Structure formats: C-alpha cells, structure tokens
Amino acid sequence: MSPAGANRNRRSLWTIFAAPTWIALASLIGLASALMGEGVWNLMAWAGVGVPVLAAVFALRYRTH
Amino acid sequence: MQQRTIRVWSGIHKWTSLICTAFILMLCITGLPLIFHDEIDEALDTQQWQPANPNGELLPLDRILSIALESQPGGTPLFMSFDKERPVVNVTTGPSPDAAAGDMHFASYDRTSGETVPAHENGVMDFILQLHTDMFLGLPGMLFLGAMGVLLFLAIVSGVVLYAPFMRKLDFGTVRKSKTRRIKWLDYHNLLGVITIAWLAVVTLTGVVNTLSTPILDTWREQSLADLAQGYDDQSVPDPGEMASLDSAVNEAVKAAPDKTLQFVAFPGGMWSTDFHYAVFLHGNTSLTQHLITPALISARTGEFTAMREMPWYVKTLALSGPLHFGDYGGLPLKILWAVLDVLTIVVLGSGLYLWASRRRPVTSEVRASQEANSPSVTATP
Incomplete structure (x- = not known):
C-alpha cells in the first residue's frame, strides 16, 4: 500500500462499496435479530450493530495518516 | 460519473441537508438521553414503592375507575393500562373523549388498596421527550419533524451516490489527517457517514413512521372499525355512568385470546376505539409479537363481545417502528451501541456543516482536488 493508502488505479464501484455493503448488511441483521428474541438473538444483535462501530475504530486506528 | 451528474446529486445533498440539519442535530442530542430513559428513571426514582396489601386481593377495575373519576370531577376515562411487575393500574382521564394529549390527566393506583401511587416525577426527561416528539407544537410539530426525516433520508441517499467519486482513488476508511483541514474533515464525513448508513436509515424511516401515528390510527379507525359503528347511528359516546362493567369486558377479551397478554384498555370516543366500544x-x-397489539372490541353500553380485529399492516409497521427507533429492545449493550452511533451521526452532521461553510469552489473541482491530494507530487490546495 502506498503511504496514503491510495493512489493506485481507479477503483471499481464494487471495490468502493464492498466494505460499506457488508457493514450495512451486518447492521441490518443486527437490528432485526433483537426483534426476533432474547439470548442468542441479542448476541447476534450486539455483534451486528457493533460492526459499524468496530469499522470506525479500525479506520481511525489503522487508516488515518 | 459525469460531471453534471455529480453536480445534480451534490445539489440534492446540499439542500436536503441544509434544511434539516438544525432539526436533526436537535433530535440526535435530545435522543441521546432518551435511549437510556429506563435507566435514568430508575436511578432518579429513590422511593421504593410497596403495595399496601402485598398478599391482599386485587380490587375490581370498575372500583379503581370510579376512584379515578371521583378525583377528576367532570373528567371522562380515556385509557387504562397495567404495570407489568406490580399491582398498579394507570388511568388516563381528560375533559372529553377526544382530548388532546396536553389536556390529559394521568394517575396510578394501587390495586390492593385503591390508593394513588406517587408518580415518577421527571420533568427534565418529559421536557426532552416532548421536544424530541413535536417541539411542543402538537400534531403539526410532529409532522414537520417527519418531513425533516424525509429530507434526511434524501440526504443519506444522495450522500451514498457522492461517496463513489470521492473514493475513486482511496481505500475504504482512509482519513488523510496530514493534508488540509478540509480534506481531513471530508474523509471523516465520508467514512462515518457511510458506516452509519444502514442504522441511520432505519432510525430515520422508523422515526418518520412514528410521526405519522395520528393519521395511521385515523385510517385504521375508518378502514378497520367503521363497520362496527353500524347500528349505533343515533347514539352518542356513552358517559361513564352508562358504561357496562369494565371487569367483565376485560374478562371477555382475555377469554377470546388466551394466548395473549392484556396491555391496555381504550375507552369509547378516542383515537384507539370507536365511539361505542371498549377496545x-x-x-x-x-x-416479535409482544410489540404487536390486537384489540378486542366490546360494546361499552351492553358489555357484549363484538369482535377481535387483527391490526392491518400499516398499524403493525407503526408498532415495530417504536423499538427500531428507540433502540430499547435488545438490552443495555444495544442501547450503548445506539448511543455511539448517535454520537457518530452528530459528527457527520457537524462535519457536513463545516464542509458547507468552508466551501470555496464547485463540487466537481472538489472531487478532483480530493483525488489529487493523494498524489505526493501535487500539493493540495488549501
């Protein structure tokens, strides 16, 4: 990876939206899980809705130059 | 993406955001304590209430109702609800069956003694909730905030479209802190905006649905309950004195739905029933189904069981929009995540405002400058 984590070829739409799509899917599954039940469903909800928060932590920790 | 396309989407993003940002900021800030309203109420509630006769017999609902009406001369009953974990009945009364929320009177009664239960006094949280719901403006305020929600949703959609040209030459999550302040905040805005998108879209759309509760319930009464009013043509809404026993009405309802749990009773003439029935x-x-309510309708004058009516899809949507908006349906960890995402949204709004206030050139040159800022040979323009 170049110093700025960038400056290679132009990225395709899929490359640009891959991570955001997975994060959005995890969030939605999490939001729905807590409606379905307690116990394991709640764990799934926390994991799913936790994904965008972890993504923010990851980006601010490892992608900030 | 065509330069023209970028300009059009940028225009949509700018104007939808500018109009709604102040209100959405208010909603994010007031929403933050509301996520934890259960915990806050509990912490502030110092008095440990105990029923007068913990093992005593429960008084009939009719008795509680007459005690409540005696304390509010001239008042008419609107709702009766039941606490889950203590023998407490809550009675809402008002000057007329269709009283506005602000004119309603709410009191709680010990079912073992008929004495009043001290209310949870929490003026600050009530104030915040009212500000968040309708800004003290009633239905127009609620619908106005709903419209702001629609604008926020358009801002989210246009934001996703604009994300692509800005990210053409960047890895996901890159924040160029060493470049200009503007580039740094652009990167924060894009990153935090795109990761909160699904959550914010859900909270926004369910918030919009919640603002539509009055028209949704009006539609339900007209579509689902209209036929039940037939045969009552020349009658008025019954007075409390004309009403049949509430206890037997509740018993009829519970008998008709043995697999369900009693939640509340709506009296005739209000938003939640016909003019002639207990609902x-x-x-x-x-x-899943604990969020979904089903009414049993019982003729308020005769006490005769009339019908059990499953709610139509739009009332079920309204019912599920509650938890999905408040975030209070998956334990404390979900509430904490809700609060973090709320704060991230505040950063997105604030950085968006900063990017607009410090703008100096059209969006298309903005995209070019952002892409060129990666190249070490090109000095970023301030």
Whole structure:
C-alpha cells in the first residue's frame, strides 16, 4: 500500500462499496435479530450493530495518516 | 460519473441537508438521553414503592375507575393500562373523549388498596421527550419533524451516490489527517457517514413512521372499525355512568385470546376505539409479537363481545417502528451501541456543516482536488 493508502488505479464501484455493503448488511441483521428474541438473538444483535462501530475504530486506528 | 451528474446529486445533498440539519442535530442530542430513559428513571426514582396489601386481593377495575373519576370531577376515562411487575393500574382521564394529549390527566393506583401511587416525577426527561416528539407544537410539530426525516433520508441517499467519486482513488476508511483541514474533515464525513448508513436509515424511516401515528390510527379507525359503528347511528359516546362493567369486558377479551397478554384498555370516543366500544388491547408473548397489539372490541353500553380485529399492516409497521427507533429492545449493550452511533451521526452532521461553510469552489473541482491530494507530487490546495 502506498503511504496514503491510495493512489493506485481507479477503483471499481464494487471495490468502493464492498466494505460499506457488508457493514450495512451486518447492521441490518443486527437490528432485526433483537426483534426476533432474547439470548442468542441479542448476541447476534450486539455483534451486528457493533460492526459499524468496530469499522470506525479500525479506520481511525489503522487508516488515518 | 459525469460531471453534471455529480453536480445534480451534490445539489440534492446540499439542500436536503441544509434544511434539516438544525432539526436533526436537535433530535440526535435530545435522543441521546432518551435511549437510556429506563435507566435514568430508575436511578432518579429513590422511593421504593410497596403495595399496601402485598398478599391482599386485587380490587375490581370498575372500583379503581370510579376512584379515578371521583378525583377528576367532570373528567371522562380515556385509557387504562397495567404495570407489568406490580399491582398498579394507570388511568388516563381528560375533559372529553377526544382530548388532546396536553389536556390529559394521568394517575396510578394501587390495586390492593385503591390508593394513588406517587408518580415518577421527571420533568427534565418529559421536557426532552416532548421536544424530541413535536417541539411542543402538537400534531403539526410532529409532522414537520417527519418531513425533516424525509429530507434526511434524501440526504443519506444522495450522500451514498457522492461517496463513489470521492473514493475513486482511496481505500475504504482512509482519513488523510496530514493534508488540509478540509480534506481531513471530508474523509471523516465520508467514512462515518457511510458506516452509519444502514442504522441511520432505519432510525430515520422508523422515526418518520412514528410521526405519522395520528393519521395511521385515523385510517385504521375508518378502514378497520367503521363497520362496527353500524347500528349505533343515533347514539352518542356513552358517559361513564352508562358504561357496562369494565371487569367483565376485560374478562371477555382475555377469554377470546388466551394466548395473549392484556396491555391496555381504550375507552369509547378516542383515537384507539370507536365511539361505542371498549377496545381491550392484548399483545403476543414472543419477542416479535409482544410489540404487536390486537384489540378486542366490546360494546361499552351492553358489555357484549363484538369482535377481535387483527391490526392491518400499516398499524403493525407503526408498532415495530417504536423499538427500531428507540433502540430499547435488545438490552443495555444495544442501547450503548445506539448511543455511539448517535454520537457518530452528530459528527457527520457537524462535519457536513463545516464542509458547507468552508466551501470555496464547485463540487466537481472538489472531487478532483480530493483525488489529487493523494498524489505526493501535487500539493493540495488549501
């Protein structure tokens, strides 16, 4: 990876939206899980809705130059 | 993406955001304590209430109702609801069956003694909730905030479209802190905006649905309950003195739905019933169906069981929009995540405002400058 984590070829739409799509899917599954039940469903909800928060932590920790 | 396309989407993003940002900021800030209203109420509630006769017999609902009406001369009953974990009945009364929320009177009664239960006094949280719901403007305020929600949703959609040209030459999550302040905040805005998108879209759309509760319930009464009013043509809404026993009405309802749990009773003439029926609402017992209520309608004058009516899809949507908006349906960890995402949204709004205030050139040159800022040979323009 170049110093700025960038400056290679132009990225395709899929490359640009891959991570955001997975994060959005995890969030939605999490939001729905807590409606379905307690116990394991709640764990799934926390994991799913936790994904965008972890993504923010990851980006601010490892992608900030 | 065509330069023209970028300009059009940028225009949509700018104007939808500018109009709604102040209100959405208010909603994010007031929403933050509301996520934890259960915990806050509990912490502030110092008095440990105990029923007068913990093992005593429960008084009939009719008795509680007459005590409540005696304390509010001239008042008419609107709702009766039941606490889950203590023998407490809550009675809402008002000057007329269709009284506005602000004119309603709410009191709680010990079912073992008929004495009043001290209310949870929490003026600050009530104030915040009212500000968040309708800004003290009633239905127009609620619908206005709903419209702001629609604008925020358009801002989210246009934001996703604009994300692509800005990210053409960047890895996901890159924040160029060493470049200009503007580039740094652009990167924060794009990153935090795109990761909160699904959550914010859900909270926004369910918030919009919640603002539509009055028209949704009006539609339900007209579509689902209209036929029940037939045969009552020349009658008025019954006075409390004309009403049949509430206890037997509730018993009829519980008998008709043995797999459900009693939640509240709506009296005739209000938003939640016809002019002539008790509507006894029961909810399911699974995690999903506990949010969904079904009314049993009982003729208020004769006490005769009339019908059990499953709610139409739009009332079910309204019911599920509650938890999905408040975030209070998956334990404390979900509430904490809700609060973090709320704060991230505040950063997105604030950085968006900063990017607009410090703008100096058209969006298309903005995209070019952002892409060129990666190249070490090109000095970023301030």
